[in-house]
Amino acid sequence: MTMAFDREYFHLGVLDLLSRRDTCVHRLDPRTKVIATLLFIVTVVSFPKYEIMGLLPFLLFPVLVFGLGDIPVWLILKKVLLVSPFAAFIGIFNPVFDTEPMVTVSGIAVSGGWISFLSVMLRFLLTMTSVLLLIATTSFPGICHALRRLGMPELFTSQLLFLYRYLFVLVEEGMRMVRARDMRSFRGKGQDVRVFVSLVGTLFLRTMERAERIYHAMLSRGFTGSMRFVRTVRFRATDLALLAAVAAVLYAFRVYDIVGAVGRQTERMF
Amino acid sequence: MHMADALLSPAVGTTMLAGTLGTVAYCSRKLRENVDEKMIPVMGVTGAFLFAAQMINFTIPGTGSSGHLGGGMLLAVLLGPHAAFLVMASVLTVQALFFADGGLLALGSNVWNLGVYPCFIAYPLIYRPLTRNDGSSGKITIASIVGVVTGLQLGAFSVVLQTVLSGRSELPFVTFLLMMLPIHLAIGLVEGFVTAGVIGYVKAARPEILESVEQSRPLPARVRVKRVAIVFLGVAIVAGGTLSWFASSNPDGLEWSIEKVMGKQELSKQEGRVASVLESVQEKTALLPDYDFRKPAGAQEGAEAGEPESSWPAGKPGRSASGIVGSFLVLGAVLCIGFVVKALRRKQEG
Amino acid sequence: MSHHLVEFENVRFRYPDGTEALKGASFRITHGESVGIIGANGAGKSTLLMQMNGYMLPSAGTVTIGDLQLTKKTRPEIRKKVGVVFQNPDDQLFMPTVHDDVAFGPLNLGMHAEKVQERVLTALRTVGCLDLREKPPHRLSGGQKRAVSIATVIAMDPDILVMDEPSSNLDPKSRRYLMNLLKKFEHTKIVAAHDLDFILEVCRRCLVIHDGRIVADGPAGEILTDQSLLEENNLELPLSLQSRSVPESVVARFDRRQVPE
Amino acid sequence: MSHHLVEFENVRFRYPDGTEALKGASFRITHGESVGIIGANGAGKSTLLMQMNGYMLPSAGTVTIGDLQLTKKTRPEIRKKVGVVFQNPDDQLFMPTVHDDVAFGPLNLGMHAEKVQERVLTALRTVGCLDLREKPPHRLSGGQKRAVSIATVIAMDPDILVMDEPSSNLDPKSRRYLMNLLKKFEHTKIVAAHDLDFILEVCRRCLVIHDGRIVADGPAGEILTDQSLLEENNLELPLSLQSRSVPESVVARFDRRQVPE
Numbered sequence A: 001m002t003m004a005f006d007r008e009y010f011h012l013g014v015l016d017l018l019s020r021r022d023t024c025v026h027r028l029d030p031r032t033k034v035i036a037t038l039l040f041i042v043t044v045v046s047f048p049k050y051e052i053m054g055l056l057p058f059l060l061f062p063v064l065v066f067g068l069g070d071i072p073v074w075l076i077l078k079k080v081l082l083v084s085p086f087a088a089f090i091g092i093f094n095p096v097f098d099t100e101p102m103v104t105v106s107g108i109a110v111s112g113g114w115i116s117f118l119s120v121m122l123r124f125l126l127t128m129t130s131v132l133l134l135i136a137t138t139s140f141p142g143i144c145h146a147l148r149r150l151g152m153p154e155l156f157t158s159q160l161l162f163l164y165r166y167l168f169v170l171v172e173e174g175m176r177m178v179r180a181r182d183m184r185s186f187r188g189k190g191q192d193v194r195v196f197v198s199l200v201g202t203l204f205l206r207t208m209e210r211a212e213r214i215y216h217a218m219l220s221r222g223f224t225g226s227m228r229f230v231r232t233v234r235f236r237a238t239d240l241a242l243l244a245a246v247a248a249v250l251y252a253f254r255v256y257d258i259v260g261a262v263g264r265q266t267e268r269m270f
Numbered sequence B: 001m002h003m004a005d006a007l008l009s010p011a012v013g014t015t016m017l018a019g020t021l022g023t024v025a026y027c028s029r030k031l032r033e034n035v036d037e038k039m040i041p042v043m044g045v046t047g048a049f050l051f052a053a054q055m056i057n058f059t060i061p062g063t064g065s066s067g068h069l070g071g072g073m074l075l076a077v078l079l080g081p082h083a084a085f086l087v088m089a090s091v092l093t094v095q096a097l098f099f100a101d102g103g104l105l106a107l108g109s110n111v112w113n114l115g116v117y118p119c120f121i122a123y124p125l126i127y128r129p130l131t132r133n134d135g136s137s138g139k140i141t142i143a144s145i146v147g148v149v150t151g152l153q154l155g156a157f158s159v160v161l162q163t164v165l166s167g168r169s170e171l172p173f174v175t176f177l178l179m180m181l182p183i184h185l186a187i188g189l190v191e192g193f194v195t196a197g198v199i200g201y202v203k204a205a206r207p208e209i210l211e212s213v214e215q216s217r218p219l220p221a222r223v224r225v226k227r228v229a230i231v232f233l234g235v236a237i238v239a240g241g242t243l244s245w246f247a248s249s250n251p252d253g254l255e256w257s258i259e260k261v262m263g264k265q266e267l268s269k270q271e272g273r274v275a276s277v278l279e280s281v282q283e284k285t286a287l288l289p290d291y292d293f294r295k296p297a298g299a300q301e302g303a304e305a306g307e308p309e310s311s312w313p314a315g316k317p318g319r320s321a322s323g324i325v326g327s328f329l330v331l332g333a334v335l336c337i338g339f340v341v342k343a344l345r346r347k348q349e350g
Numbered sequence C, D: 001m002s003h004h005l006v007e008f009e010n011v012r013f014r015y016p017d018g019t020e021a022l023k024g025a026s027f028r029i030t031h032g033e034s035v036g037i038i039g040a041n042g043a044g045k046s047t048l049l050m051q052m053n054g055y056m057l058p059s060a061g062t063v064t065i066g067d068l069q070l071t072k073k074t075r076p077e078i079r080k081k082v083g084v085v086f087q088n089p090d091d092q093l094f095m096p097t098v099h100d101d102v103a104f105g106p107l108n109l110g111m112h113a114e115k116v117q118e119r120v121l122t123a124l125r126t127v128g129c130l131d132l133r134e135k136p137p138h139r140l141s142g143g144q145k146r147a148v149s150i151a152t153v154i155a156m157d158p159d160i161l162v163m164d165e166p167s168s169n170l171d172p173k174s175r176r177y178l179m180n181l182l183k184k185f186e187h188t189k190i191v192a193a194h195d196l197d198f199i200l201e202v203c204r205r206c207l208v209i210h211d212g213r214i215v216a217d218g219p220a221g222e223i224l225t226d227q228s229l230l231e232e233n234n235l236e237l238p239l240s241l242q243s244r245s246v247p248e249s250v251v252a253r254f255d256r257r258q259v260p261e
Ligand SMILES: Nc1ncnc2c1ncn2[C@@H]1O[C@H](COP(=O)(O)OP(=O)(O)OP(=O)(O)O)[C@@H](O)[C@H]1O
Pocket: C015, C016, C017, C019, C020, C021, C039, C040, C041, C042, C043, C044, C045, C046, C047, C048, D142, D171
């Protein structure tokens, strides 16, 4: 239990480090990646409940990003598996409630519930992987700038950038405080609500003092209410082309029964 | 509980996303109008604080299990509702991205469920009135607990509603509700207690922080009554509408769900009705209609009705075999592409 | 060159909670001087520095920077002249990358993108951190953070450089690097620190502050060797001036060394 | 007195993100020793200290404290023996008052209220902060916070006292006070610091850590005078051992003084 905090924090750091690599995927305009990811998710999610085969071709997208973006596969999959107990928890009710046999696979009748459960799990895999890949190939500030230029209010994106910047500082601060608490706690004693309250209260007071100092630092450098940045990434023709291609492929995968076609073709051959 | 992409339909997901984006825009404008620019760093750093605070665990008395802080209500008290909402939205965004908590599309639902209710219902309608005249610690405790519980119950209710409306899970509305509400009642009691504690701690050490929130963002007395009434009315209509609609499609909700648990006698017809009502509601209200736009060869017409006829080749053994063969081939091909790309990369670098 | 002048006249400052942190501080710093400010914990050093660029306005008395008296109105002008480096670099580096951070000030001054770019690169080069410009601040070491936070300030080309505890938490090598860096600057420098050796090395003049009042002002070499003055103020001689008996074992070892080598 | 032993055997530690912070550290500290740990920023000092009371368990190798080998199971026992004082006292003081904070550990050990009270008062008296016991920690000065955070640890009566950078951000007087305090303790002491003069004063033995490995181990007096060893490790001679030419102005002043007085 003691290390849980640390571990979560380190995972955060790993993704953050990955996002700063330099590959063709990383170099794309963050807007392209945000839009493409959203399109991908909406398409995947738009399949009806019992769909399985139609979802399989979509694995191509994460696989390509893993390869082109040079992202360690196990690392991401491990994280997806960590989240999936929740998916399994909700999904597992499908076989319970939906017991009507739907297909027969080599003599065994499979209920609709199991199929829709499998479908939910596949969706989980696809959507979670796509989000993790988005952040593994796009720096968080990049995503904030993308959001800003896609029309999110500046106030929101500015403070989101602050949040990101101070995440590491404050989580470390919190981590050290938790360490201090745990080192003087024995057999669960000292980890109760009362201690938690003063821990969090102290952390909040320190946070407000820090905000004060940061504001001072900003004023010292001529801050007048709006955050300015030097633009570096540009939306290029490649981005537009890529986005169009992604949309087209997504549409094709959504509309044509690729797995079925391949299967039938193969059967015809034998 | 975090809503997840995989449980959402595009209609529900995008509707919630749109609602959330609208609220973000509204809050940003509000803050721009009234509050000094100091709020930008304050909000950012507070978001980081909440993030850190959520990672700290504590033992829940009597159970030995560990809990952690949700924070919507706490932030609303410490920063005011508009800033608190934006901070909640930011924290959930970071969690969605770095921890895959929910996902990108579900972010809309999650921000709505965990942000809107505590900031715009529980805080102004429950916490503030209850602590209005004096902020004694007893009142703060009661107000926090009632506020947090209300916020969480509404959130849990929304999760259920969104799940059921999306139609990806077989969990019946009432069963799901009966699962969610009690759990969140317990969570809410603990979190309300903790929230009260932290508010008290901050108040004792730096009372001016809380005072400044109350002064800079006063809730004008007269307008409030009207607004309260309107909001309540809205909530009542939505909730009542949903419930009566369910009631009408299932004369006895509980019985319906029990029947489903026991087995599905002659329920397919009813289910069809529910689903078709669902679909038509979605089509009318959603930005992105959720009908199946695939029309493969030999596909079923009138597919929109209930979705049970999937592309999984129901029944016919021959076709299911071809489906399985196809699945493996496609999977194999995808993996091959992956390996080739990786190999090419290695070569390029090496 | 009157625009590099810093003048405090009987400045008092009271925090909202009633603490009177400055109780009438007067001094005058002229162009190109390097001034150390020393004093015990809580003596008022940080509070004094915060008056210099108007983060706090004096409750009484006047602060004059160059030819401007500090008021709410002149504050933005004065902030361009006075660059402050904070004690904790994490508070100062608030942007997502080093480059953005160094560019923050110049952009707020309303410069063109190209000019900004030039300023950023020059500043980073000066502190030897050009390679770090795409890094996020949370990936920098303590010494690097310190250097970059100095770059953020010099990118605004201030006339006066103000620093609060610049050497804290640095390992000895990084500290030495920072000292050499500061010695090269030609700005007016004002440095508050507990590290008296640092002050002795970097500053020619020294103010001692005690309980919100300036109690001594003179050449650093004099102040920092005045043992009784220092001790009255919770300080002590700079370590490098403290006569220290080298432990016996060490002497023995030195002897050993000198023979065989 | 084997229960005051600290033994590291080929200890390695890898952070979950893959950084290998310790790459095989071995040493043995016996009862009553005072040991300084020095090294550059990021050398692995804090990571090493964190193994000592099992906050982190080694990825490979063994840590033995007293007669117990450190494992998940023995950890609670070991935490009672080893008290750790963090670099930043703010991290350590999280209870509403100083008294609560010092009582936190003893209460968790399951002691009686009276016994706890006694412990708290003794600990606060030892560090000279008895008067502060009703204050909230965030109203203390830096030096006071440091002293109280030491009290929180000694209230648990550990056999071994471990400290990370105890002297940072203290004014010279408070630092001196702390040094004297530590010199009086009879515990086994292990101190990591950049302040080499502090180590020289407080510790008799010194370990140098570089990139996760112990590269030197010996009497503090020897290690801290070995200029080339120190420089290889981003360190330099303790300031009090650096030969310093006193500035001319000072010499002049000394002369002046010697004549009239
Ligand atoms: N925000 C504040 N509100 C009230 N009092 C304050 C505040 N900040 C500082 N003080 C008080 O003002 C006095 C001067 O504080 P200041 O921070 O200027 O001291 P300092 O010389 O910088 O100390 P240190 O060496 O510890 O940094 C102290 O008594 C301190 O307690």
